[in-house]
Amino acid sequence: xxxxxxxxxxxxxxxxxxxxxxxxxxxxxxxxxxxxxxxxxxxxxxxxxxxxxxxxxxxxxxxxxxxxxxxxxxxxxxxxxxxxxxxxxxxxxxxxxxxxxxxxxxxxxxxxxxxxxxxxxxxxxxxxxxxxxxxxxxxxxxxxxxxxxxxxxxxxxxxxxxxxxxxxxxxxxxxxxxxxxxxxxxxxxxxxxxxxxxxxxxxxxxxxxxxxxxxxxxxxxxxxxxxxxxxxxxxxxxxxxxxxxxxxxxxxxxxxxxxxxxxxxxxxxxxxxxxxxxxxxxxxxxxxxxxxxxxxxxxxxxxxxxxxxxxxxxxxxxxxxxxxxxxxxxxxxxxxxxxxxxxxxxxxxxxxxxxxxxxxxxxxxxxxxxxxxxxxxxxxxxxxxxxxxxxxxxxxxxxxxxxxxxxxxxxxxxxxxxxxxxxxxxxxxxxxxxxxxxxxxxxxxxxxxxxxxxxxxxxxxxxxxxxxxxxxxxxxxxxxxxxxxxxxxxxxxxxxxxxxxxxxxxxxxxxxxxxxxxxxxxxxxxxxxxxxxxxxxxxxxxxxxxxxxxxxxxxxxxxxxxxxxxxxxxxxxxxxxxxxxxxxxxxxxxxxxxxxxxxxxxxxxxxxxxxxxxxxxxxxxxxxxxxxxxxxxxxxxxxxxxxxxxxxxxxxxxxxxxxxxxxxxxxxxxxxxxxxxxxxxxxxxxxxxxxxxxxxxxxxxxxxxxxxxxxxxxxxxxxxxxxxxxxxxxxxxxxxxxxxxxxxxxxxxxxxxxxxxxxxxxxxxxxxxxxxxxxxxxxxxxxxxxxxxxxxxxxxxxxxxxxxxxxxxxxxxxxxxxxxxxxxxxxxxxxxxxxxxxxxxxxxxxxxxxxxxxxxxxxxxxxxxxxxxxxxxxxxxxxxxxxxxxxxxxxxxxxxxxxxxxxxxxxxxxxxxxxxxxxxxxxxxxxxxxxxxxxxxxxxxxxxxxxxxxxxxxxxxxxxxxxxxxx
Numbered sequence: 028x029x030x031x032x033x034x035x036x037x038x039x040x041x042x043x044x045x046x047x048x049x050x051x052x053x054x055x056x057x058x059x060x061x062x063x064x065x066x067x068x069x070x071x072x073x074x075x076x077x078x079x080x081x082x083x084x085x086x087x088x089x090x091x092x093x094x095x096x097x098x099x100x101x102x103x104x105x106x107x108x109x110x111x112x113x114x115x116x117x118x119x120x121x122x123x124x125x126x127x128x129x130x131x132x133x134x135x136x137x138x139x140x141x142x143x144x145x146x147x148x149x150x151x152x153x154x155x156x157x158x159x160x161x162x163x164x165x166x167x168x169x170x171x172x173x174x175x176x177x178x179x180x181x182x183x184x185x186x187x188x189x190x191x192x193x194x195x196x197x198x199x200x201x202x203x204x205x206x207x208x209x210x211x212x213x214x215x216x217x218x219x220x221x222x223x224x225x226x227x228x229x230x231x232x233x234x235x236x237x238x239x240x241x242x243x244x245x246x247x248x249x250x251x252x253x254x255x256x257x258x259x260x261x262x263x264x265x266x267x268x269x270x271x272x273x274x275x276x277x278x279x280x281x282x283x284x285x286x287x288x289x290x291x292x293x294x295x296x297x298x299x300x301x302x303x304x305x306x307x308x309x310x311x312x313x314x315x316x317x318x319x320x321x322x323x324x325x326x327x328x329x330x331x332x333x334x335x336x337x338x339x340x341x342x343x344x345x346x347x348x349x350x351x352x353x354x355x356x357x358x359x360x361x362x363x364x365x366x367x368x369x370x371x372x373x374x375x376x377x378x379x380x381x382x383x384x385x386x387x388x389x390x391x392x393x394x395x396x397x398x399x400x401x402x403x404x405x406x407x408x409x410x411x412x413x414x415x416x417x418x419x420x421x422x423x424x425x426x427x428x429x430x431x432x433x434x435x436x437x438x439x440x441x442x443x444x445x446x447x448x449x450x451x452x453x454x455x456x457x458x459x460x461x462x463x464x465x466x467x468x469x470x471x472x473x474x475x476x477x478x479x480x481x482x483x484x485x486x487x488x489x490x491x492x493x494x495x496x497x498x499x500x501x502x503x504x505x506x507x508x509x510x511x512x513x514x515x516x517x518x519x520x521x522x523x524x525x526x527x528x529x530x531x532x533x534x535x536x537x538x539x540x541x542x543x544x545x546x547x548x549x550x551x552x553x554x555x556x557x558x559x560x561x562x563x564x565x566x567x568x569x570x571x572x573x574x575x576x577x578x579x580x581x582x583x584x585x586x587x588x589x590x591x592x593x594x595x596x597x598x599x600x601x602x603x604x605x606x607x608x609x610x611x612x613x614x615x616x617x618x619x620x621x622x623x624x625x626x627x628x629x630x631x632x633x634x635x636x637x638x639x640x641x642x643x644x645x646x647x648x649x650x651x652x653x654x655x656x657x658x659x660x661x662x663x664x665x666x667x668x669x670x671x672x673x674x675x676x677x678x679x680x681x682x683x684x685x686x687x688x689x690x691x692x693x694x695x696x697x698x699x700x701x702x703x704x705x706x707x708x709x710x711x712x713x714x715x716x717x718x719x720x721x722x723x724x725x726x727x728x729x730x731x732x733x734x735x736x737x738x739x740x741x742x743x744x745x746x747x748x749x750x751x752x753x754x755x756x757x758x759x760x761x762x763x764x765x766x767x768x769x770x771x772x773x774x775x776x777x778x779x780x781x782x783x784x785x786x787x788x789x790x791x792x793x794x795x796x797x798x799x800x801x802x803x804x805x806x807x808x809x810x811x812x813x814x815x816x817x818x819x820x821x822x823x824x825x826x827x828x829x830x831x832x833x834x835x836x837x838x839x840x841x842x843x844x845x846x847x848x849x850x851x852x853x854x855x856x857x858x859x860x861x862x863x864x865x866x867x868x869x870x871x872x873x874x875x876x877x878x879x880x881x882x883x884x885x886x887x888x889x890x891x892x893x894x895x896x897x898x899x900x901x902x903x904x905x906x907x908x909x910x911x912x913x914x915x916x917x918x919x920x921x922x923x924x925x926x927x928x929x930x931x932x933x934x935x936x937x938x939x940x941x942x943x944x945x946x947x948x949x950x951x952x953x954x955x956x957x958x959x960x961x962x963x964x965x966x967x968x969x970x971x972x973x974x975x976x977x978x979x980x981x982x983x984x985x986x987x988x989x990x991x992x993x994x
Contacts, residue, residue, distance in 0.1 A: 080224065081426070083174040087231040091144040092257050099136045099239070101126040101250035106135040110243065118249055119153050119212050125251040127155060128243060131923035133167075135240040136253065145229040147258040151214045151251040154184045158246060159208065159297065159896045160920030165242040166217065173230060178838060181220040181332065182248060183295040185209045193289070193301065193320050196612075200318035205609060205897075206297035212251065216258060221834070222331025222418040222536070223426045225379065227258055245922045260376065264401060267375040271346065276404050279345035279549040286337045287311060288323040288542035292411070293336040297896075298327040298903060302541075308566070309389060309559040310543050315570045322541050326357055329537040330903075334368075334415035339547055341405040348400045349412070350393045350546040352557050355383045355539065360491025361483070363538040364419035367394070370410055374403055380419035383540050384487075391546075391557040400550070412545065416538050420486055424479050425535055428497070431472045432528050432835055435504075438468050439525060440711075440814045442514060443737040448802075448815065450515035459511035466508045473504035476528075496531045500524040526809060529835055536834065592622035593877050596643040598630035606897045614893075615884050621877045637662050637869055644872035645881055647698065648864045651686040652752045654695030655941035657867060659988050664868040665692040669879050678888065683911045685938025687865055689775070690990070695865030696886045697911035701822045702861040702936045703743060703757055704842040704928070706829075708817035711738075720818070720846045722855060723791070729818065730799050741807050741819025742795055745953060753949040755939055756792075756956070758820065760860035763788040764937045765848045775942035776985060780952065781974040790966045793959045803960065812836060820845055822862070823929060824909055831905040842925070844932040857935040863911055891915035943984030947977045 102114050102124035110132025115125050128134050140146075154162060162182040165172070172178060188204040195201050216227035232255070239253065261267075289301035301320035304310045310321045323335060341347065355363045362385065367378040378401075383392060395401035418425060441462050450456070459466050480497040484490055503524055507514055514521070548554060597604050604627045611623045630649060636642040637657070646653075657663035666672055672693070676684055679697050687695035707719050715736065720726045730740050742758040755770060763770070768784035771777065779785055795801045808825070810816040812833050826842055833840075847857035866885060872878045884890055892915045895908035899920065910916050921929065951973035958969040 078172075078175040080174045080176050080219065080228065083231075084229065087145055087229075090231060091142070092229075093142040093144040093146070094257050095142055095255075096257075097138055097140065097146075097255040099138050099253045099255075100124060101252055103136060104134050105137045105238075106133075106240075108133045108135075110134055115249060119210060121212055121251075123251065125153070125249050127249045128241065128247060130157060130245060130247050131243050133240050133242040135167075135238050137236060137238055138255070139236055140232040140234055140255070143232060143234045145231050146255040147227050148217045148230055149214050149254045149256070149258075150182070150217070151212060151254070152182055153212050153249040153251070154182070154208070154210045155247040155249055156208070156210075158918055158920040159184070160246060160899070161296075162246040162248045163244040163922065165244060167238075167240040167242065168230060168232070169238055170240065175838060176219055176221070177217075177228070179220055179244075180217055182213075182215060183332070183334075185211055185213070186294050186297045186299070187292065188301070198317075201303070201320045202609060202612075203300055203302075203320060203605060205613070206294075206300050209293060214254075220332060222416070223422050223429075225417060225419070225422060226260070230255075243923065245920065261373045261379070262375055264375045264377050268402070271402070271404060276344075276346055278402065278551075279343055279347055280551050282342050282347070282547070282549045283552045283554075284339060284342070284547040285555075286339050286412075286545045286547075287321070288335075288337075288544055289320050290337070291323055291335045292338045295332070295334045296330075299323065299333065299335055300327070302327070304541070304543075307389060307559060308563045309557065322543050324539070325541040326539045328416065328541075329357075329539040331416050331418055331536065331538065334413050335542075336368075336411050336413040337545060338409055339412055339545070340409055341407055341547065344404075344406050346402040346404055346550075348393060348395075348546075348548050348550060349403055350391055350548065350554050351414075352389060352391050352543040352546070352555075353383055354387075354389045354541045354543075355385055356387045356541075357539040358534070358537065359385045360489065360493035361385070361421065361487055361535060363540045364417045364421065365414045365538075365540065366417045368411075368413040368415065369403065369405075375401075377401065380417060381414075382419070389543060389557040391554055393554070402550075405547075414542075418536070418538070421483075421535060424482060425532060427475060427479055428528065429532055429835055431475050432525070432532065434468060435472055435525055435528075436813055436835075438462070438465060439522065440736075440738075441465070442518065443815060444735075445737070446515050446518065447737045448739075450518055452516050454515070455512060456515055458514050465514075466511055469504045469508040473501045473508065476501035476504070493531065493535060496527050500528050522813065525813070529812065529833075532835060533832060591620060591874060591877055592624060593644040593872070593874060593881060594624045594626065595645045595647060595881065596626050596628040596630075596633065597647045598628060598633075599648050601627060602902065603898060606894060610890060610893060610897075614890070615881065619877075619880050619884070621880060623881065637871065640871060642869050642871060644874070644878045645866060645868055647866045647885070649695070649867055650752075650864060651754075651862055651939075652941055652946070654687040654865050654867050655689045657869075658689055658692060658694035659943055662870050663694040664870055664872065664875060664878075665694065666696065666868065666879070666882075667691075667693050671883075675883055675886070678886065678912050678914065680911075680913060680933065680936060682861055682936045682938040683863065686863075686941050689941065695867045696882050698864045698866055698886060698891075699909045700861050700863040700911035700936070701824060701909045702932065703761065703820050703845055703859045704823045704826075704932055705818070705820055705845045706811065706825060706840060706842045707819075708811070708814060708836070708840050710836075710839045711814050711817035719841075719843055722849055723846050724849075726846050727799070730801070733818070734800070738814070739802055739805070739810075739816050740799075741805065741810070741816045741821070742801060743820050743822070744803065744805075745949060752946045753953060754862065755860070755949045755952055757822075757860050757862075758795075759788060759792045759952060759956075760937075760939060761820075761845060761858060762791050764858035764860065765856050770948060771940055771942055771945075775940060775945075776981065776990075778948065778974050778977045778981065780948075780977070781971055786967055786970060789955070789970050793956060793966050796956070796960050808832075811840075823932075824907075826925070827905050827907050831903060843928050844935070847935075857932065858937055859932065859935060860939050861936045862939075863909075886912060888912050888914045888918070892918040895919045942981060943988055943990065944977070944981035947980040951977050 104112060104126055110129045112134055113127040115127055116122060161184060164180045166177045166180055186206045187209040189207045190204055193201050193204055218227040301323050302325055303318045303320055304322045312319050312321050362382040365381045366373060367381060373379055393400045442458060445456055445458060445461055476497045480494045483494050503521060546554060597607060604625060608625045616622055633642060633646055654663055683697035683700045684693060687693050705719060715732055717729055717732060720729055726740065733740055745753055745756045763785060766784050766788050768788055769779045772779045796803060807816060807819055807821060808828060811819060829840060844857050845859055847855040850856055866882050868878045868882060891910045891912045895910055898906045898908050908919065955969045955973040958964045959966055
């Protein structure tokens with residue numbers, strides 16, 4: 028009994044002395060701060076929704092939609108800022124006054140609006156040659172952004188196959204045709220690029236004078252005119268059908284015209300190239316073992332707004348059915364949606380949302396139904412059929428879930444501001460009292476997610492993994508609303524569920540569809556079957572099995588049988604290898620007469636193959652540690668022996684070649700150069716009244732503000748798993764270089780870490796973890812998306828990830844140069860270290876001159892630009908190529924502002940040298956850090972001990988390679 032009373036007394040004392048909400052000197056002050064933070068978060072969320080197009084529409088929903096048409100000629104611009112617009116007279120086969128606008132700056136027009144109301148805006152534009160990406164503009168009305176999504180208006184380029192005939196390699200496999208631009212004048216309505224709103228944007232204008240301004244974000248284009256008018260959607264099929272009858276249109280008879288999907292005339296993206304399918308003997312054309320480019324679309328054709336157009340010849344005037352042989356095997360639990368355009372118009376309302384349901388087999392989809400197909404009137408002659416991705420009925424559901432996700436994330440951040448990342452499970456934080464709207468938000472969002480799930484079941488007719496994700500999160504939110512005292516104990520699972528909802532948005536937004544062919548047919552003609560018979564499938568499977576023993580799937584494209592040929596190994600994916608092989612066959616070999624056997628090989632076997640004398644002449648995409656390690660063992664060729672070496676390396680910054688130099692020799696040419704940038708969440712820093720840090724002093728001032736709200740600053744961590752050598756930590760390298768230090772002294776004979784500068788940089792680095800308590804292990808991509816780490820330093824390819832995989836924070840983040848150290852003259856030194864990949868020539872190469880010609884071609888501006896553009900065309904923005912070639916990076920499709928930030932940081936990049944025994948540097952630098960953090964060892968003592976190990980290993984290796992260790 029006495030023990031029980033002691034426990035009760037202890038609990039009362041803890042409550043009196045340490046109130047649940049106390050996180051400051053005063054409990055009242057802490058509660059006040061949290062309440063203010065809560066209101067700040069709510070205001071930030073409200074601002075987002077108030078700036079949305081949905082809110083804009085609600086604001087003007089009662090306004091009229093006048094029938095007036097106002098046309099502004101492009102050449103009649105009245106202002107231009109940071110841009111020199113050119114007036115053109117002829118472009119794309121059309122003469123007239125139009126204006127050419129640049130990829131940066133802005134241009135404005137004045138207009139007179141006679142009647143107030145809501146207008147659609149269309150722009151007639153021509154895509155001027157640029158960097159092969161979609162054109163992007165921001166629209167301002169009277170100098171103001173009408174709504175957030177008007178910041179990202181997309182104008183597509185038009186692409187086609189380079190050749191009408193699909194070529195074959197000398198092994199009988201068809202080669203993917205290169206996609207080339209086919210620019211043409213297009214009139215396009217301004218609409219939502221995300222596909223969340225099916226109707227084009229409406230803009231409100233009062234009567235009187237106004238200004239329209241287009242701010243260039245990416246790529247140049249010419250503008251013929253801008254038109255304000257009323258756009259009315261297509262009529263329903265019943266009305267169109269009645270119109271057919273009134274005009275006496277009759278059904279045709281006896282016609283069946285088939286257009287192969289791979290023979291598309293035009294497409295909106297270079298990713299929409301023909302693709303091979305060998306899974307079924309029913310695809311046309313078919314071969315059991317050889318590659319045939321016989322379908323189009325698939326997973327590449329999944330982004331809202333993308334379209335593919337085919338030309339089809341109608342044999343006579345009349346009414347036809349349209350059928351599409353398709354397969355939608357990637358999006359389960361939901362359907363993929365397309366809109367059909369014929370000769371630039373949607374024929375009737377039902378064609379705005381054509382569903383293609385999930386099935387692993389090929390389907391013959393008759394538009395309408397087989398019993399009652401829709402009929403389309405076509406005149407005799409050529410017509411264009413275009414299928415465009417639309418989110419259709421799913422769009423409002425995605426919009427709702429994305430809005431819910433933003434609100435749930437905002438609430439999650441409020442909870443973190445009180446509990447921290449690792450809440451005490453035995454403490455009652457009284458979250459429902461400290462965040463008064465928490466229970467209400469949880470219940471409201473639970474109801475919304477349940478409603479979306481039910482609507483999804485109604486639309487698709489089935490429950491699936493897509494509804495399971497929503498139901499699971501909705502259930503947890505409802506349970507948290509009922510039991511708010513359990514929130515801190517379930518925060519980890521709550522975060523996982525919220526992440527699952529973010530992934531749900533990504534999955535459902537994607538609308539893949541693969542097409543074998545389209546059919547234009549009379550009603551009395553029987554359509555072909557979509558699938559092969561059981562017998563044909565059996566023969567196909569057996570035959571495929573036996574051919575797998577004969578076909579060489581490692582060699583890409585043509586095999587070189589020329590007298591002068593080289594073997595090149597590449598260790599990336601098959602897509603990259605195929606693009607490279609196509610470039611070699613149509614550019615390098617015709618120019619030089621040198622044949623190339625390109626093989627897709629795991630780079631781990633390069634060392635063993637070289638030792639066995641079975642290695643290639645050239646190895647590509649090797650890590651920074653490989654060239655010097657091969658070179659010092661006399662396995663890689665010194666490239667400085669070639670007379671034009673100096674001219675070749677002028678294409679790169681000096682920092683790019685540093686890791687490949689050793690003892691006045693160079694063993695590799697840079698392919699990629701990757702360095703760090705500072706990424707930050709604009710919305711969260713604005714909420715906390717913080718600016719992006721310019722110096723480390725700014726970082727020191729920012730960290731307590733972030734940590735007070737249970738957020739963190741992210742420093743780069745070294746990749747410790749899945750890599751043969753632990754690289755020197757980039758955060759330490761950044762500080763060392765900014766303090767004018769170096770990793771090695773005496774020409775690589777001794778470590779430079781135990782110098783005064785090296786020790787100073789190490790002290791600053793470890794202080795972040797000991798004094799400022801920054802986390803050492805974390806998932807930056809996820810924590811950046813949720814807002815737990817709103818500021819961090821990461822290599823710039825993280826930009827690609829955010830662009831593709833984090834649509835819910837689009838427009839809410841930015842990247843800029845890293846913080847630096849203020850110099851006596853007031854400038855800021857922002858040095859960072861770089862990593863990358865290289866191409867090397869093996870010592871055993873039989874024809875070194877031919878190998879050198881290939882390496883020069885590969886790292887040249889033209890080859891790097893083409894490879895970068897084609898990879899982005901092939902795989903989207905996620906595959907944007909981090910080339911080391913200075914001029915090539917300028918030509919890749921970066922938005923103008925982002926490229927300027929990259930260029931500014933690139934000037935401060937330094938390379939990390941590779942020396943014998945250098946693999947100990949990254950390993951022991953990490954050991955020294957952990958010695959300080961885990962054991963509290965003095966920084967100087969910890970580093971000195973491990974530098975002795977590094978110096979010993981360097982001395983051993985230099986002795987092994989007979990190096991004297993002198994300057």
